[in-house]
Structure formats: structure tokens, C-alpha cells
Amino acid sequence: MGLARYVLRRLLLLVPVVIGATLLIFLMLHLAPGDPARLILGQRRASEETIRNIRQIFHLNEPLWKQYLLWLWDALHGDLGRSFTFRRPVTEMIVERYPITLQLALSGWLISMAVGIPAGIVSAVKQYTKVDYVTTIVALSGVSMPVFWQGIMLILLFSYFLGWFPSSGFAVDGTVFDRLHHLTLPAIALGTSITALTVRLTRSAMLDVLNQDYIRTARSKGVSEREIITGHALQNAFLPILTVLGMQLGLLLAGSVLTETVFGIGGLGRLLIRAVHKFDYPTVQGLTLVIVTVMVFMNLLVDVLYTFINPKIRYD
Amino acid sequence: MAQQTQPVESADTDDESALGGVLSGRHRRILSSLARHRGGLVGAATLVAVVFVAVAAPVIAPYDPLEQFVGPALAGPSTAHLLGTDMYGRDVLSRIVFGARNTLLLALIAVGISSVLGTIIGAAAGFYGGWIDEALMRGMDVVFAFPSLILAIVMMATFGINMYNAAFAVAVVFTPQFARVIRSNALSLREEEFIKAARTSGGTRRYILFKHVIPNGISELIVQTTINLASAILIMSGLNFLGLGIQPPKPSWGYMLANGRSYLLQAPWISTFPGVAIMIVVLAANIFGDGLRDALDPRNTERVR
Amino acid sequence: MTVTDRERDRDREAAEDALVSVRGLEKYYESNQGLVDRLLGNVRRVKAVDGVSFDIPAGQTMGLVGESGCGKTTLGETLLKLHDATAGEIYYDGRPITDLSDGQFRPMREQMQMIFQDPHSNLDSRMVIGDIITEPMNVLDVGDRADREARAKELLDQVGLDRSYYDRYPHEFSGGQRQRVGIARALSVDPDFVVCDEPVSALDVSVQAQILELLDDLQDEYGLTYLFISHDLSVVRYICDRLAVMYLGKIVEIGESEDVFENPQHPYTRALLSAVPDPDPAVDRDRIFLEGAPPSPENPPEGCRFQTRCPEKIGPVCEEAPPEFYDIEDGHHSACYLHDEAVDESRSEADDE
């Protein structure tokens, strides 16, 4: 099976997964107790007519299967419906907010890479020494802290006591510096939560390479340790590092939800939480569709890159 | 051409017979290498200590965790209240000690359900293959396509917010991970000759599944369980933080942490210490899981720390 | 009476005589059976066993040799219904068993057992030896608990192991010992027919002989019928009454063991035999080397399967249709156009020119 065929196959396999995921979310939301029309209007008094109108506007009087198919059909055309709470097209809100979450996730990921890869390499090179040990423990401590708790502690220390960074918010149309300034604490909190994975995978990938015969040969020929690490080992450790990306994506997305909540960043994560709390079905459905699609496509991309870089892997 | 036969006739009995014949060779090897893995031991010891604290909570805790105003409200750490008091004047230390119970219990329930579900699904998929595999694993793919916290959030909103639903949500979210591990294990076992032998003996699929396939996946299961235990505690504390938490007045660390948040500036101890407790347990479970993983990895048997 | 009628009569007769009879057995595998793969046409068919027929008379040993991947293990496993046959028929003691359901076939498992190849994977490392040996009896509900234990201990004796091993775990034993446990397990339900799938190939040469001897002794004692699968001709010669040579899912030559060894007819058999080290180094034999690896069973060559590597390939005839079996002598057949007089004549004519 060629690469193109492999990609096509994987893409087709994604279809039932994505549809299944949307169906799952749809059913879960619609089986929950409570009348959406009332939830839309809140607890205050509303005339019967208003409630009828709401049902009409949001297709709530259609049978469930029809609601789902209508939604799916519209979603295929890029229309994810209108938010119950904000009464705005969900697609529009997602388009508006995704850059914020993307910037947060990306900076968190970069921090994890910037810290985790060197730490992993050092850990591997100094295998079974104190350095290795301490690195592992520190990295694991990062992943063991609830990300939101870490965020709170960072705010307490760096905003409240030291005043170095803003306590919350995101400079949407600020300068690059503004944005970095706002992003620093959230990105640290988010990055720390995934760094252990980076360290672990870099370490074991490096170890695999360092134990290869040709590295031993190079060593015995007197090639310097630095050249071995940068010249041989690092290049070969690239593949496993790529896999981390795939594994970290879900963690990054989940972490973003918590980080955005702690730091008051109006990204997709906080939109989701608010939508869940307000039972804003269209928004929850739209967001989960987007999140699931991103997840499966990123995983596919990682797999394809992986096979592309490493032709030894078979396509099945 | 006929290939050259490899002489493999050699007894592979392990040197260490201290553990006796109760455990198979593989498990003995794992245990003994774990015993030499210092980090794994520290992790295990910490977990045992926490379990002890949870079990002996009534003896250890200086106060009733539910009783209000055993001390002044929002009082900082002192000799009377080592970790201070919360907004109702309840003793934070006592609540943390009792909180270990709920925290561990819920995490165990979550991981227990998911490991049982995941094992059955994964073993059935891997062992039966064909359309059963296809159907089960596509279903698992659907669940797996969600970031776990996000699916748990939506589930909590749907099924109602109480601690058992939180555990159930986490269980569902973890099931695919178990199913995948067990399935790949079952797939490789399917080709093992002792499975074929059981089939020529007339063993039904179900017999083989429960008698051979699942028991032989136990070690992988244990590692996965340990690591997921850590994640379960984190996810549940995340749910608490997002307001999808546990019912009061039963203390759990996640709830204490989330609840103390509003008092952060004047009484940071209410949130800080439960956070530290979570971190210690999760860290211990992670280190222990790492140790187990190393021990299970045949490449590592010779070079354990 | 047409040829086919006559053949069918002969088949039936033979099938009645033989304990195990196989007629036109086929086993195809399909990979990637998911919906998406069907849509994409990604399904691959592997013809592991492709039209195999033979008989094994009661009390005899039938050898089945061929390179690894030629389908011999699949054939053995299909006989014991570890796989469902794609086509063809298997008779056991004259009774067709191919279409039996798992449940219907279950009682027959008492009569048909198997000994496996890999001493490291043939025993469940989580069970004690006693449980392993009694497993078939437990599953098939033979005797009561005490009977089973007594039977297992007796078998331990018979396969040359100590009775005290009953409560011990497999990892405490050597490969040869484990193989003996596997034999004891197969014999626990007192079968008549045993498929031995390379039972000694993973063992030291010295241990191989002991195990073969054990198998031989047990055959005498219990009147067993063996299908003995091996890639090692020297092993097979020692133990087999009849021999079938398999190449890419098809039997290319079959006959009395001695006939095949002394008078190999198929070019593939000759090549295999030439590779066997002769016990008498004084005899100088020309070794025949086969070029290349066997083609993939997914995509076997047209005509004779062996034509791509055959040192005696005749010409286009070999590529057109698979050759029939040609009788060499009584009970000795070979599937090669070399034996077709018409082809042979035309070839010698061509040579003469």
C-alpha cells in the first residue's frame, strides 16, 4: 500500500470516528434533564410565546434524529448553529477564538520542548546518575500538579506578590510584547503539565540510539561525546519526539480548558466550560466537533509524518 | 532451503528463588527488578503510606473533619491547627486526612471500572478479531478522540454532578486506554501456542479469554492502572475546579482546593495544602508506574537503578 | 466410467481405509477485513493451503515437509479446525468433519490433538504443569478430578518427567522438558491422531533425538497416527512412513517415505534432499542450490508454483497451468511436467534438433 493510499484509508477511517463522536455528544446533551428553551431564557419569567419562539428558532420541536441530521448537514456546510446564550453563530465564535487557544497551546508546547528535550538528553547521557534522577523527579512533579492549582500559585507569586506579570487576561490586539507578557504565566502552567512526557520520551529515544552499535563504534574510534550526541543521536531521536506531539495534543487541549479558566483567557476552552454550564448545546456540539476533528487529524498527521520519515514502518 | 536450527535448549530458570514458585518467571523478574528500582520503591512506599492514612483517618486526624468552628475561621497554621482552618473553622489537616479516603476511593472506583471494562473490551476485540474487533475498537476510537477532561466535563453535565458520576465519567474516559493495551496484548497472545493448545483442547472462546488471555495481560494492566490512578485524581480535581465536583460536606482534596480558591489571598493554606497532597500522591503513583514500566520492559531487566 | 468417477471412487475407498483423509483442502486468509478496506479494495488474499489431498492410514506417520511459510502449519491447524477451511473436505475415520460447528466438533477433540513447536510459548506460564496437562481433560470433561490428576502423573512418568513436577511452573524447566509436558498434554485425552507441528525444531540436536524416540515409543504404545510437520528432512526420514512435500500451499510430491528419499521425482524435492547433510561423508553428492526466495503466497506465480526457482524448468508449459499429479510408482506421485510423456517427448525432440 502506497503512502497516498494509506492516507486515504486513514482518512476514511476517521469518518465514523468523527460522526460517532458528534452523535455521542449530541445524545448525551439531549438526554440530559431540563428544557433547553427554559435554559436559554434563564430563570426569569418568560411568556409562553417567547418559549415557543425559542423552540422554533433552535429546532427544539423536531424529533431528536431530525435535529441531529439537520445539525450534521449544516455542520458539513460550515454552519454549526447558533449559540443559545450568545445567540451568535457558533462557527463565528470559534473562528474568533481559536487563535487565542492556539497561541496558548503553542507557547505551552514550546516551553515543554525547550525544557524537556535538553533535560531528556542530559538525563539519557547521564543515565543512572543523580542528574538523571533529579531531572525525572522534577519533570514528574510538574505533571503531578493540577494545572489550575499551579496557575493559582503562579498568580499568587508572580502577580500578587512580585507584580511581574498580569494576573489574567489576554491582550487580544496588543503588541507581541503585550501578548507574551500575558501569555507567560499561563504558558508555564500549561507547559509544565506536559513536560514530563517530553523528558521521558526524549530520554528513552536517546537511550535507544546511544545503545546502538554504531554509536559504540563511534565512541571507540574516539569521536567526542558532544559530536556523538549532536551528530548521531539527536537526529535519530527525532522520530520519538514527533510521537510525543501526538500524545501531548489531548493533554494540551484539556490543559487549555483549565488554564484559560484560571487566567481568564477567552479562548475555546473557556467558551466550552461556559457552554457546558449554561447547557448551550450548539456551542458544546460545535466545539467538540472541532476539538475531535483537530485531535484525529493531528494524530493522523503525526502518523503520516512518522511513516514518511521512517520508511521501515509498514502502512498497516 | 531448510534453515539451520537454532539450539535453544537451555534452562531459563531464574537465580532468585526467594520468591518461590507462586509467581511465574516473568512476574518474579518484574518484582525483583522493581525491588531494585529505588524510585519505584519510594513511590510504592508513599502510596502505601497514603492508603494507611486513609484507612486510619479517624485515629490520625486531630479533629472531626466535618465539625465547624473547632477553631476560629480562616486561622493560619498553628500548634492547635497544624495546617490552619477553613472558612467554617474546620481543621484543614483533619480534612486532608479524611479527604485521602474520598480521593483515593473515587480514583480507585474510576480506575477499577475502566480497567474491568477496558480489559473485557480489549481482550474480546483482540481475541475474537473480525467485526467484533472492528465494532469495539471503533467505539473506543470515538471515546479516545476526545481529550479526557473534555469528555468528562460533558458527561458530568449530562449525568448529574455527584462524586460517583465523576468517577463514572473518568472511568468511561479511561476505558479506551485499557482496551488498547489489553487488545494489543491479546492480539500477540492469539498467536501464542498455549492458546492454540487450549483451542485444540476444546476450550471455548470465552474459556480461553478468561483463563488465558486476560490473566496474561495482568502486568500491563497493573502498569496502566497505576498511571491512570494518577490521572484520575488529577482529572477529578479538575472537575471540582470547574464546578463539577463532589457534594459537601464530605471532604475530597480536589473539592477543598477548588473551594478554598476564593480565600486564596487571605487564607492560602486552604487551597495550598490539598494541592500539595494531590501532588504527592500523583507523583508517587507516577514514579511507581514508571518503575513498573521499567521493570516490565525486558530491555531494562539488566540495568535497573 | 469416467476418469473423475473412478477417481472419486478411489478417493472414497481410500478415505474409508485411512484414519485421516484430506481432499482438495483450501485455506485462504484475508487481511484487512474492515469496511473501509473493502471499499478501498485493500483486501489481500493469501492462499496458504491451495488444493491439498492426501490420506493417512491408521497407525502410520505422515511427514509433511517444506520451507517455512509454505502453509504446512496452516494445514496442520486446519485439520484440527483451528482454522475454518475455505474449501475441500477433511474426513476423520470416514466421517466428513469440515462443516461441523465448533460445538459438534468438540467431542472429536478427544481423538485429535496437537503438539506444538515452541517450547517457550506452548505452555501458559501462569499455570502449573499439572493444570496444563489436565487442561484438555478439564475442558472436555474427561473423568473426575482425581482421575485427571492420576492420569497426568502417569503421563509425566511416561514422557520421562518426575511426578513431583506436577505442582511446578513451566519457567523452571528446559525446552526439552517443556516439550515433554506438551506431549503429555496432547496425550491426556487419549487421542488417536496427533498433529506434531515441528515438535523438535527448536531443540538441541541431542534432545531432538530423545523427543523423537519418545514420540516413536508412544506411537507404539497407544497406536497413534501422526501428521509430522517439519522443515527438516533428516528428522522426517527417521520417523515417517509416508512423506508429502509442500511448496507454496500445494503438495508437489507424495509417496512412501523411502521411495521419496531414494527416488525423489520433483525438482523441488531433489533440491531439498541435496541440502541434507549425508551421514556418509564419502558419498559425494551434487548439491542443488535454489535461487531467490519463495514468491509471496499472496501473489503466487501462474502455472507451476515452483517455476520461478526451478532448476529444471521446461519452458512455457510450466507457466501455463499447474501440473497434475503423475504416478511414478504405486502410491508415489509427483506434480511436474517432467513426468508428462507428451511434454517430455516434445522436449527431447527439441533437444535433438
Next chain:
Amino acid sequence: MHEMGEYDRRACLRAIGAAGAVGVTGIAGVSGNGGATNDAARATQDGSQLSYALQESIVAMDFALAYDFTTNKVTNNVWDTLVTYTYDDPPELTNWLASNVETEGDTSYVYELRDATFHNGEPVTAGDVKASFERIRNPDVASPLSWALENVQEGDDGIEVVDERTVRFNLAEQSAVWRYMPGFVGIGPASAMDEHGVDFGRNPGTTVGSGPFAVESWSQGNQIELVRHDDYWNDDLPMADGITFSIVPEGSSRVTGLSTGEHDVVGNLPPQQWQQVSNMGNARIDRGTTFLEYKLSMQNQREPWQSDKQLRQALAYATNWDQIIENVYFGTAVRQQGPLPQNMRWHNDELDLYGHDPERAQELYDQSGGIDRPIEFIATQGTQARVAVIVQEQWRDALGVEVNVNQMPYEQLLPRIENGEYDIQYDGWGSDYPDPDGQLYSQYNSEFWPPNNNESWYENGEVDDLLEQARTTTDEAEREELYKRIQEIVHDDVPAIWGVLVEQGFGVNESLSFPEVTPMWYWQDVGARVGPQ
């Protein structure tokens, strides 16, 4: 507001000039501004841009969807209403965009507009007023405020454009409360509402209003930037050049922001942090008691509540509100004196209140049928749950009554309330207008059972009749008498245990003036009246 802040883009750009200096200057700015003890006067420097921290994102920049404490904080600054309230306690109704209000007969109200312009330069006309009110009534808009127009005659004649500056509302029946209703409806230009239809005010860039501030930019969930409306009819307002609203969900982060000078005004402060703010040195809490009352509502259509007044009274006496005020509200609430908030007119001062009296409680409990099962208390996480936990303990101590606190999120609480599936819950209600009708009609009228707001499922035919009478007569003296009588009956029936009136507090930078926090604060343009002292 900031002399040079990372939060004020324009000021920052002005200050640094060259792009190359971004890093250095920025960092200098941070260390200069940061820290809990920085100079509090910073916010007053040029009186320009206020920074205002909200708890959550606003629903929409649409007056038709603005019906919550957060959204109105913003929209009240963007849209003016025909009438509004004075910044007094108690607040009085006063003309605003309308320069004069007349009644014609029993059911017609005529409003004359003052000379005002919209943000787009168009004049405010009677046609715009009609379009704005019709927007509230438009079923496609599905406004949560539509109830305010229930009494306006249906069809095109309900709201009449008399001339360019005059609009007449024709009511279906005489009403004592109609006069308050125009206080909720913002006036926007008909042209913009026609152009954007349903999406008016829901997407950034579709908003035009008549208020003291115009929308400069709006990034939903993050930031809203308002700028002064230069053509605003009232020369005194607004006091600042602009407001930047940011959304800061964490209470402690809002306090932190106030202390570092990141924010000038902070709303929705958790009560436990008021003290904190007062101690910071650079900020203060401006507070006021509201109409927002909280009570323990018993489900009166359920047994034993329905038929056992003594039981309800016993529980009322067993409840110690002082403890709740101290430990849940940290002193930021006052005990409510009976069914009507005492800061509302016609409060009946002669009622014998249910104070904390365990002995009296026990006595009544012994006379009652008692309760032989645990009481189910449904509550959301946070304040409700905290109250529930304290009440649980108080009732157990006083009467040995067991309470199960069943905590759930709001969206699960809602269906439980609608179906009456609870024994007791802690609910809040604040009148939208300074009149007993706003407080009593919706809470004790048996036609207003959930999903409306009679959450104690109270039913008393006499009270129903009296409430209707008091609403439809305009004779003030008669109304006063009616409401005092209603309070008496309801108080005796004790369908709910009245608890507290909460205070509203804003954290405000010490250097700024802030308007009086009145019970009507959520319908007032609070932002426009914040400025240098």
C-alpha cells in the same frame, strides 16, 4: 487611565515611539507598575481609560439580551433608556432620554424625547423608540425582557409614533407598574436594527447606541473597549474617556488586578475579599444594600410543608441568620425584615419577625407533625451550598432534623425547581423596579409557580386577589394598604424563611470617584459616572 501601561495600547505606543524599544520599555513599564504597593494615583493620570474587570463574558452587546448583572454593566453605558433611576437610596424614577412623560386616560403613556444623537450621528427619533421596543417584542429576537411589554396592546397600534419626538404607548389594562418598564429598554437606531436584523448587537461591529459610551472594539470572552460618545446629550457624562472591560473569572485574580493597578474597578467581588481590598491601601469597597433577597424556599405543594405551618415556623425560628451573615457573607448582607425588603417603600414594620429562637422552635416543632425523613436541600456549589451546610448543622442541633444537601449545577437545579422536586432550596430574587409589586407579585402569586418565580409553590387565594388589585390600581394610599396586608398574610404563612438582603460591592481604585451603589445598580450606567475624584 494608566500613565503607561501594558494594558493601554495607545498610551504604550505613544510612550515608546520606536518599535525597537518595545522590549526594554515594556519591561520597565512592568516593574514600574507592578507590585502590590504601587502608586495608587496612577489611574487618575489623564482621566482617560478606565479598566473594569468583569466576572464573566457578556452575553451580547444587545440591549434586548441584556438581563444579567454582567451584561448590563456594559450595555447600560451604550444604550440610554427613556427613564431611569436616581442615584439615591431609595432610588427614584426619573426622566432620561424622555424629557417629559404624560398619562392620557388610564392606559396611555406619552413620552417626549429630548434632543439626543446616536453614536452614528443620527438623531434619536420616535421611530427609533418604537423600533427598539418592537425589537424586544420580536419573536425572532426572543428577548428575555419581553415580559416588560406584556401589557402593551398587541399589533402596530400598541406603540404609536405621534411625531418626530413623541411616542405613545397604549396599554391593555390600567397598571401601577408600567411606568417602570421603559427603564429596561435601550434605545437604538432603527436604521442599524434594520440593517443587522437579529444579529444587531450580537456580533462585534453591529452595535450602535445612544448612551454615554460607544463600542470601540469587542473581543468576546476577552475584552470590550468603549470610547466616549462626544455628542452625548448630557454634558456631565461620561466622566472618563473610555472604559476597557476585561473578563477575569477568578475572584482572587480580580483582587490581585486591583492591587497591582491592572484594574480600576472590579465587580462581583466575593464577600470574603472585601476586607482584603479595604486593607490594600490603594483601593476601597463602595457598597450598598440591594433589593436582592435570599430565602430558604420550602416546596409548599409537598408534604409535610403543605399542611404544617407550625413545622415551617419551627424551622424559621431554628435558623440563625447571623451566623450565615457572618460566615457566608462575611458581614456583607443584612437580615431581611419580612417578605418585603425593608429598603422598599410600604414595608410593613409591624410584623413580628422570626428571629433565632431555638426554644420557640422546639415548642412549635413539638406542636407540629414533625418530619420523619431527611429534608432534601438542593443547592448549587458556592454560596447556596455553604448556606445549606450551615443550615444542616443548625437544624440538626436545634430540632434533630436531618438535612441532605444535594449539590448540583444550576442547569440541573433548574428542572428540579420547575418540577417541584425538592424540599427546600436557597433562592434569590431582586425586583427590577423599586415597587413592592416587583418583589411580591412574581414570588407569591399562585399563577407564578415555576418555571416562574414563585419557587416556594405558595398558594393563597386571598393573596392572589390582593396582588392583582394592588397592581391594577394607581391609587397610592390604597396600594400601600394592600401591600401591608399581603405582607402580613404571607409572613404568617411563612412559605419561605426570609434570610438576607445582600450588599453589592465594587472594588474601586482609591483615586476614583464612584457613584452611590443603589438597589437599582444593575439598571444604571455605573461606568459613566466613574472618574477622577
